[in-house]
Amino acid sequence: MKASKKIIGTLAIPVITAAVLLILCAASGKSMIANRTGFNYFTLYAAIVMITTMALSINLNSGRFDFSLGAMAVLASVLSAKITYGLLSGGAGSAALMLCLNVVIGALLGLVSGGLYVTLRIPPIITSLGVTLIYEGVTFTITGGKYVMTEVRNASMTAFAGNWYWPALIILAVLAFIIYLFDHTRFGYDYKALQSGQKVAVNTGIREVPNALWCYVICGALMGVVGFLNVARSANINGGSLNFGSIGIMFTAFLPMFIGGYIGRFSNDKVGYLMAALCMSMLNSTFAAFSNEISASTQSIINAVLLVVFLIYLNNEGLLKKILSPRKA
Amino acid sequence: MDNEAILRKYKLRQKLINILPVAALAVLFTILVVTVQAKGYRLDMYLKIVFNEGVVLAVVATGAVFIYTLGSFDISLGASTLFSATMGVMTYNATGSLALMILVIFGAAVGCSLLSSVLASVFHIPVFVTTVAMMSVLSAIAAQIITTNGGAVGGISIPSALVKPLDNMGFKIAALAVFWLVCFFVFSFTKIGRRQKFLGGNPVCAQLTGIQVNKYAIIAFVMAGLGVGLGAFLTLVYTPSVTATTAGSIGMNIVVAIVFGGMPISGGPRSRIYAALVGGFSYILLNNILKLLIDSNIGYGVSQIVSAVFFLAVVYVTGLNYRSQMLPR
Numbered sequence: 030m031k032a033s034k035k036i037i038g039t040l041a042i043p044v045i046t047a048a049v050l051l052i053l054c055a056a057s058g059k060s061m062i063a064n065r066t067g068f069n070y071f072t073l074y075a076a077i078v079m080i081t082t083m084a085l086s087i088n089l090n091s092g093r094f095d096f097s098l099g100a101m102a103v104l105a106s107v108l109s110a111k112i113t114y115g116l117l118s119g120g121a122g123s124a125a126l127m128l129c130l131n132v133v134i135g136a137l138l139g140l141v142s143g144g145l146y147v148t149l150r151i152p153p154i155i156t157s158l159g160v161t162l163i164y165e166g167v168t169f170t171i172t173g174g175k176y177v178m179t180e181v182r183n184a185s186m187t188a189f190a191g192n193w194y195w196p197a198l199i200i201l202a203v204l205a206f207i208i209y210l211f212d213h214t215r216f217g218y219d220y221k222a223l224q225s226g227q228k229v230a231v232n233t234g235i236r237e238v239p240n241a242l243w244c245y246v247i248c249g250a251l252m253g254v255v256g257f258l259n260v261a262r263s264a265n266i267n268g269g270s271l272n273f274g275s276i277g278i279m280f281t282a283f284l285p286m287f288i289g290g291y292i293g294r295f296s297n298d299k300v301g302y303l304m305a306a307l308c309m310s311m312l313n314s315t316f317a318a319f320s321n322e323i324s325a326s327t328q329s330i331i332n333a334v335l336l337v338v339f340l341i342y343l344n345n346e347g348l349l350k351k352i353l354s355p356r357k358a
Numbered sequence: 359m360d361n362e363a364i365l366r367k368y369k370l371r372q373k374l375i376n377i378l379p380v381a382a383l384a385v386l387f388t389i390l391v392v393t394v395q396a397k398g399y400r401l402d403m404y405l406k407i408v409f410n411e412g413v414v415l416a417v418v419a420t421g422a423v424f425i426y427t428l429g430s431f432d433i434s435l436g437a438s439t440l441f442s443a444t445m446g447v448m449t450y451n452a453t454g455s456l457a458l459m460i461l462v463i464f465g466a467a468v469g470c471s472l473l474s475s476v477l478a479s480v481f482h483i484p485v486f487v488t489t490v491a492m493m494s495v496l497s498a499i500a501a502q503i504i505t506t507n508g509g510a511v512g513g514i515s516i517p518s519a520l521v522k523p524l525d526n527m528g529f530k531i532a533a534l535a536v537f538w539l540v541c542f543f544v545f546s547f548t549k550i551g552r553r554q555k556f557l558g559g560n561p562v563c564a565q566l567t568g569i570q571v572n573k574y575a576i577i578a579f580v581m582a583g584l585g586v587g588l589g590a591f592l593t594l595v596y597t598p599s600v601t602a603t604t605a606g607s608i609g610m611n612i613v614v615a616i617v618f619g620g621m622p623i624s625g626g627p628r629s630r631i632y633a634a635l636v637g638g639f640s641y642i643l644l645n646n647i648l649k650l651l652i653d654s655n656i657g658y659g660v661s662q663i664v665s666a667v668f669f670l671a672v673v674y675v676t677g678l679n680y681r682s683q684m685l686p687r
Contacts, residue, residue, distance in 0.1 A: 092687035094486075096610075149674050152623055152686045154431075158613060159673075162666030169659030231684055241685055271662055273610040283490055326498040326505075333494035336487070337477065344482040 030295070038295025039304060042288060046308040050315045059318040061311060069193045070262070070317075071310050076196040077258045079306035080203055082282040082289060083299065084251040087244050089286070091224045093153035097142055099278030100164035101249055102256035105135040106266050107168050109257070110180040119183035124261070127186075131253035138164065139249015143242045158273075165271050172268025181260050190261040199254065200303065207247075208299050216243060284336045285309050287343060375676050379620035379636045382672060386643040393650050404646065406527070410596050412642040413530050414439075414589045414605070419612040419634030420541050421585020424578035426616055427551075427629040429558040430485040432579075434474065434493035435586055436609030441496040442467040442590035443600045444503050450516045451507075459516070463594075464587035470496060471583030472576065479572040493609065501602040515599030524595045537588055538635060541581065545631040550577055558625030614669060615641050620676050644668060 054061045062068050081098070088095045109130035117123045146156040189195050211217040219240050222230040231237050255278070260266055285305035292301030316328050323331075342349065394404045418435055425432045446463035450456065474492050478485040508514035545551035554574050556564040565571060593605060612634070617623055619637025621630050648661030 145670070147685060149670065150682075150686060151670070151673050151677050154613075155617055155623055155673055156670070158610070158617075159666045159670040162669070163663050166659040166662035166666065169662070171659075174658065227684055227687070237685055271658060272607040276610070280490055280494065283487060287487075324502065326502040329494045329498035333491040333498075337483065337491045340483045340487060341477075341481045 035295045039292055039300060042292060043304045043307050043311075046311055050311050054315060054318055057319070061314045061318055063318070065193075066191075067314060067317075069191060069196075071314050072193040072196040072200075073190065073258060073262050074313050075303075075306045075310035076200045076203075077255055077262065078281060078285050078309045079200060079303050080251050080255050080258070081279060082285045082302045082306060083203070083207055084248045084255065085279055085282040086286050086289075086298075086302070087248050087251075088153070091220070091241075091244065092227075093146075093241070093244075094157065095142070095153065095245075095248065096157040096273070096276050096279070097160040097164060098248065098252050099275035100161045100168070100270075101135060101138045101142070102252040102259065102278060103266060103268075103270065103275050104164045104168045105131050105138055105249075105253040106181075106256035106260050107171055107177055107268055108134050109253075110177055110260065110266060111171070114180035119180070119185070121185060123183050123185035124189040125185075127181075127260075128254070128257045131257040132250045133253070135253020135256065136246045136250040139245040139247070139252070140242065142249065143245025146245070147238045147241055161273060161276065165273070165275055168268050168275075169271055172266075174269040174271075177266040177268055178264070181266060182264050186261055186264070190264075196258065199258070203251070203254065204299060204303055208297065210247070211299070212297070216240065220244065281309075284332060284339065287336070287339055291339075291343060376620065378672070378676055379618065379633065379640065382618075383636050383640045383643070386640055386647065390643050390647050390650075393647055397650060399650075404650075408639070408642055408646050409527060409530065411646075412639040413534050414592050414596070415608060415611055415615055415642060416635045416638035417534055417537055417592060418582075418585045418589035418608055419615045419638050420538055420631065421582040421588075422612050423541070423616060423621065423629065423631055423634050424545070424554060424581040425485075426621065426623065427545075427554045427558045427625040428575060428578055429561070429625040430478075430575070430578070431613075431623075432474065432489045432582060433486065433609050434470070434489040434496060435582065435612055436605050436607065437493040437496040437500070438467055438470045438583075438586045439590045439593065439605040439608055440600070440602075441470060441500045442587055443593055443604060444500040444514065446590065446594060447514045447516050447600050448503060448507070450520070451514070456520060460591060463590050464584065467587035467590060468580055468583035471579040471586065475576045475579035479575050485575075497602075500600075504600060504602050511601070513599045513601030513604070516594065518598045521595045521598050530592060530595070533588060533592065534635075537585065538631075541585075542631050544581065550574065551631075554578060555625075555627045555629055558629060559627045611638075611641065617673055618669060622677070641665075641669075 050061055062071055084098055085095070109127050112130055113123050113127040117126060142157070142160045145160060146153050149156060211220060219230070219235045222233070222235055223237055223240055227237070256266075259278075285302060285308070288305035288308060289301035289303075290298055292304050293299075312332075316323055316331075390404065390408065391401060394401050418439060422432060422435055442463045445466040446459045449462040450459040453459075470492065474485070474488050477483050477492075478488045504513050545554075553564070553569050554577075556567075557569060557571060557574055561571065589608070590605070594600070597604075613623070615637035616633050617637065618640050619630065619633030619635070621633035621637075622628050644665050645661065648664055649657070652660050652664075
């Protein structure tokens with residue numbers, strides 16, 4: 030594929046999305062990103078979407094559906110917020126410590142989830158249902174079902190959320206790490222081999238169990254980062270989610286995962302996830318600009334319709350091209 | 359050990375595993391009775407609570423067995439129940455006709471299911487993603503209607519006197535029995551059930567023998583829609599008002615119930631129509647026992663953890679005979 034085609038293919042969807050949304054905003058006398066605060070939230074949301082999408086896709090692309098991503102993010106945040114507050118009482122460095130703890134605790138929670146899966150050897154979708162219930166239950170027990178606020182409302186967290194370059198740095202660091210890990214290491218090659226042919230890969234000597242465990246650990250660590258970013262965005266943690274109330278977090282990642290996968294054909298699927306996250310963040314900023322006219326319910330409907338329309342295109346691309354291409358005599 | 363002895367041992371273990379879900383239901387029922395009497399509470403009241411909670415889950419999950427038998431997965435059934443109940447209430451409030459209300463409830467439920475199946479089979483969208491989108495759309499529309507017409511907290515309602523004559527065990531047992539027997543007949547004594555099990559077990563082989571996937575997928579979704587319609591009506595009979603959280607946890611509880619009842623999530627020939635009935639009531643019994651035993655706000659979290667561990671243990675034991683060398687996906 031030519032370099033120009035790769036660049037155009039990678040940037041086309043974000044550029045078109047930006048153009049359409051900017052025109053819509055301009056036509057209504059609004060701006061998508063009105064000020065620096067708007068840009069800070071834009072970057073923060075893009076980071077949340079990109080990292081959630083990556084965490085979702087790591088296991089989903091290998092046929093392992095994981096409902097526990099949201100519960101992992103929330104539990105990691107609650108535990109790290111409590112520990113950080115216990116150590117620093119909301120003082121300087123709280124955000125940095127909480128982020129580090131979130132990653133470590135998230136990775137441990139991922140390890141527990143993956144450990145259960147490889148030990149019990151029951152389908153991952155079922156294991157993840159059980160793990161979700163357990164993590165939600167633990168969160169509820171720790172928080173008493175209440176919001177965690179005091180522990181996460183401090184100058185350090187406010188400074189983090191108030192500067193776009195922190196989330197931007199996290200985006201770059203996670204992107205570089207995931208590209209290196211999955212595209213340039215033996216772990217990544219084994220992962221791809223197992224993804225495309227489990228039986229053949231196992232028969233050739235690839236060790237499936239350690240690979241699966243690492244996938245869960247990485248997902249957990251990524252969701253730890255997401256948990257931290259969500260706390261920075263909302264300045265609280267909802268500790269009252271029970272009975273699968275936490276799974277909503279991962280539904281935000283479906284549309285960007287498919288868009289990212291499509292863009293990935295022209296460059297790299299991880300870069301695709303970033304581009305898709307930027308599109309979703311632009312859409313989110315536009316919704317915020319139109320918050321008086323578009324309710325939360327309408328936003329959900331628009332997102333779901335976009336998902337369906339994009340999937341209809343994606344799964345019928347060949348047929349559409351055949352219909353739209355000029356017939357030869 | 360000779361082959362015959364191994365086979366005998368395998369068959370015995372298989373028999374034990376097959377009766378485990380029913381045995382678990384009997385044990386849980388006994389524990390509930392003993393716990394309620396030990397605490398000095400009214401047994402008839404608790405049995406009524408368990409039955410009212412269990413009957414809706416059992417009805418919706420029994421319909422959903424047809425979808426799960428195909429190896430598909432529908433996460434939108436809870437939202438569909440909410441949407442159907444909402445449309446029913448709106449219809450009654452506009453027309454004052456109970457018959458029309460019931461018709462609209464079933465029409466909406468089957469319509470939603472058909473839309474999911476058409477999107478999945480005609481446009482080749484993965485079923486799970488279609489149902490994720492449907493879940494978002496249906497909950498958003500229902501929430502919008504409820505908030506606009508009655509407020510987010512109070513919701514919308516029908517006069518309680520209208521459904522009071524039906525709010526008794528006799529009617530509900532009859533409704534459950536009729537629906538279950540219809541499903542049992544279709545699933546066990548017609549080619550629909552047999553072909554659906556074949557499709558779930560080996561879709562490629564089934565298609566090569568001439569079985570039409572789309573036809574049986576649509577039938578499965580229609581059966582699930584009928585279950586959702588009956589579930590929505592029974593929900594209204596029990597509580598004649600609908601809020602945005604009505605039936606919120608049913609979507610995921612169906613999965614837990616079906617697996618709890620001893621049916622594999624992958625569907626196929628080991629699918630059992632009684633799994634939803636047994637699993638649904640077992641899950642509700644377990645939750646109520648734990649609520650009785652752990653009597654505090656934090657207890658909700660602990661009871662969810664215990665319930666999840668029990669769930670994983672049951673699934674592990676029932677799947678003992680089906681372990682493979684590779685990790686399941």
